[in-house]
Amino acid sequence: MKKALICGVSGQDGAYLAKLLLEKGYEVYGGSRDAQMASFRNLNRLGIQQQIKLVSISINDFRSVLQTILRVKPDEVYNLAGQSSVGLSFEQPVETLESISVGTLNLLEAIRFSNLPIKFYNAGSSECFGDTGSIAADENTPFRPRSPYGVAKAAAFWQVANYREAYQLQACTGILFNHESPLRPERFVTQKIVAAACRIANGSRETLTLGNIDIARDWGWAPDYVEAMWMMLQHDKADDYVIATGHTHKLRDFIRVVFKRVDLNWEDHVRSDPSFFRPTDIAEGHANPAKAYAKLGWTAQHTMDEVGKLMVEGYNL
The missing domain is CATH 3.40.50.720 (NAD(P)-binding Rossmann-like Domain)
Structure with a gap:
């Protein structure tokens, strides 16, 4: 062993x-x-x-x-x-x-x-x-x-x-x-988005405030x-x-996938605040x-869309 x-x-x-x-x-x-x-x-x-x-x-x-x-x-x-x-x-x-x-x-x-x-x-x-x-x-x-x-x-x-x-x-x-994944803590932006979308879908009246949603990542x-x-x-x-x-996809694409999974239009619930921007950031990651x-022989088995949906489904694990 x-x-x-x-x-x-x-x-x-x-x-x-x-x-x-x-x-x-x-x-x-x-x-x-x-x-x-x-x-x-x-x-x-x-x-x-x-x-x-x-x-x-x-x-x-x-x-x-x-x-x-x-x-x-x-x-x-x-x-x-x-x-x-x-x-x-x-x-x-x-x-x-x-x-x-x-x-x-x-x-x-x-x-x-x-x-x-x-x-x-x-x-x-x-x-x-x-x-x-x-x-x-x-x-x-x-x-x-x-x-x-x-x-x-x-x-x-x-x-x-x-x-x-x-x-x-x-x-x-x-x-x-x-x-x-669903094991991400909420200090990571993906889980922050998932958590907020799930709360809003369950009746919360909050607005999700993020930094630059035009950054792009793999x-x-x-x-x-x-x-x-x-x-x-x-x-x-x-x-x-x-x-x-x-x-590579923009953060706004990930937001769209997550909010769509809980039957919401993300633009009604998300705003971008320049004060949340980092001192230096990466515009795109390819x-x-x-x-x-x-x-x-390794290749990724899941797309960004699938990742967003799986994180929503696993949020309350």
Whole structure:
């Protein structure tokens, strides 16, 4: 039985990945800063908390990381931890950089020090690319991040690449574009939209106020994307991959799909407020996931329309 350690198991991706690995027969260890006090709401929602061996690990503390690696002796380590909100990174840039960049470095160094044959997955982000205009970003597109979150993810990406080349670690980064699900917290705009639409459909008289609804993103379904993470670590050669649907839509299109699913006209209930705009933002996000299909056989199974509908249907899970 393979053993996997998921750092950040309580988040959206961590929960779906844990479920996937359990289905594949893994012994799954879930890492969290305080495993005794955390609620693990997402694991409960998926009905899998009792099957996960929960461990306390602070990825900002090298000693904590090394002790956990040596105790668990995992075959695979998935780094999904760290501050995960682009918007919040403007308010907490130091915490964002430390939790993502230093945390990744501690994991890499602990794996190297352990001398165990561990395969390592790092959660990258399309935010590393910044604004590429209408150009579809692939693995060779230069990084020009436009947020503290993007800067931190770019630093972590190069740390992984350096350890792979310098120490021959089986380490890779998935450069994931936006991926959503009912497990998203409401600080993410997609879930904020879904929650408001459901409340209004149930009688609320509120108006949903958002920032720039003309931004465009490549939106996918989170359970599809965690499968890509696993597939990367099964490949003979460690490498980095863009993971996306390859199709881009404006935020107003996502809003339309969600409100239509609850039989409402979104224009009657949504307004855009410039004071909600970020200091710097990405106007459009376009992706070219051809390498993932060619090398891994992975392709996204859900469209943006399907993602919006599934999030509405799963809102009250």
